[in-house]
Amino acid sequence: MSSSEAPAQETSTDQRYHRLEVTAVIEETHDSKSIVFNIPEDKKAKFAYLPGQFLTLKVPYDGKQLTRCYSLASSPHRDSEHKVTIKRVVDGRISNWINDYVKAGDQIEVMTPAGLFCLNDKTPAGDIVLFGGGSGITPVFSILKSALETTDRKIKLIYANRDDRSVIFKDELKAIAAEHIDRLEVVHILDSVHGFLTQPMVCQLMDGYRHGEYFICGPGPFMDTVESALIGLGEPEDRIHTERFVSPPDPDQAEAVVQQAKAAAESSNTVQFEAVLDGETYEIPYEKGDTLLEALYKAELEPPASCEEGMCGACMCTVERGETQLAQNDVLSDKELEKGWTLACQARPLSNDVKVKFPD
Numbered sequence: 001m002s003s004s005e006a007p008a009q010e011t012s013t014d015q016r017y018h019r020l021e022v023t024a025v026i027e028e029t030h031d032s033k034s035i036v037f038n039i040p041e042d043k044k045a046k047f048a049y050l051p052g053q054f055l056t057l058k059v060p061y062d063g064k065q066l067t068r069c070y071s072l073a074s075s076p077h078r079d080s081e082h083k084v085t086i087k088r089v090v091d092g093r094i095s096n097w098i099n100d101y102v103k104a105g106d107q108i109e110v111m112t113p114a115g116l117f118c119l120n121d122k123t124p125a126g127d128i129v130l131f132g133g134g135s136g137i138t139p140v141f142s143i144l145k146s147a148l149e150t151t152d153r154k155i156k157l158i159y160a161n162r163d164d165r166s167v168i169f170k171d172e173l174k175a176i177a178a179e180h181i182d183r184l185e186v187v188h189i190l191d192s193v194h195g196f197l198t199q200p201m202v203c204q205l206m207d208g209y210r211h212g213e214y215f216i217c218g219p220g221p222f223m224d225t226v227e228s229a230l231i232g233l234g235e236p237e238d239r240i241h242t243e244r245f246v247s248p249p250d251p252d253q254a255e256a257v258v259q260q261a262k263a264a265a266e267s268s269n270t271v272q273f274e275a276v277l278d279g280e281t282y283e284i285p286y287e288k289g290d291t292l293l294e295a296l297y298k299a300e301l302e303p304p305a306s307c308e309e310g311m312c313g314a315c316m317c318t319v320e321r322g323e324t325q326l327a328q329n330d331v332l333s334d335k336e337l338e339k340g341w342t343l344a345c346q347a348r349p350l351s352n353d354v355k356v357k358f359p360d
Helices: 093-101 134-150 170-179 199-205 220-232 251-265 292-298 334-338
Strands: 017-029 032-038 054-061 064-071 082-087 107-114 128-133 155-161 184-190 213-217 240-243 272-277 280-285 316-321 324-326 341-343 347-349 355-357
Touching: 017 082, 032 093, 032 107, 054 082, 054 093, 064 082, 064 093, 064 134, 082 093, 082 134, 128 134, 128 220, 134 155, 134 170, 134 213, 134 220, 155 199, 170 184, 199 220, 213 220, 220 240, 272 292, 280 292, 292 347, 324 341, 334 341
Parallel strands: 128 155, 128 213, 155 184, 213 240, 272 355
Antiparallel strands: 017 032, 017 107, 032 082, 054 064, 054 107, 272 280, 316 341, 316 355, 324 347
């Protein structure tokens, strides 16, 4: 298929996805656009979301069904629409297709909102400091708008971009800052003017905003810089929230990883495992080859889950004991893996003493 052709619109047989109509396409910058979806009345409950969550889009492309996760830039407390914003990526098949071809009236397969990088009722008190790098502004912008509407917390946004024309939501940010001049501070860091954000710059920008809660989204080096600076200042890790997005592998590559994990589990003699869900402990019968999530479904339990492809993190749980094999993983960091986190939709038990615990 040539680069000038849009993918054919096919009907998905995956019932986790819903065909949504695009009601508007907004040109945000020279290299980014926002897509606004119409949510039918009978699907509004399914598409309710927390600020900071994302949508997963499935696009038929060159004979494959490719999936991509895009954060909602809209706020459930301020905006009436569901809006995702996509920035072009060099050689990015789907990001370029969306920017080049998607128009109002098109239909796209979309999964219900998911993600753990969000402002919620369990969020502790204190100031909020948001760090957005490039298109990483999208989930933190959603959090910013909701926090202003639902809390009285002070908020500081540190937003890094290559140059002024790359600043997504520039006018909207300016208007919101003027509306909340007593609570919101916005700091723009431009590579062309200030250079790349450094740890000393982060420490300086934190003056007056210590001991708060921190949300970070952007390119890997940007996020690493901010997180390292905050930890160096002594900020507790449980108050530092990060969102990392990578393009998942194509379906054939993902299937190869799954088959490797299944093969590794073939030698397992596991017949059951223990799961702690909503504070209750269950003994779960296990059939060889199943993932933890599949076994829980067969036991007629309802663990948290969404994409079931190792992308969203909705089914994260900790391995309290025993050995498991993780297949596809596009969400857990090395640090989280070291702490025992796994994905129920991709993990298989390798021993009979496995115990996993889902967050309360």
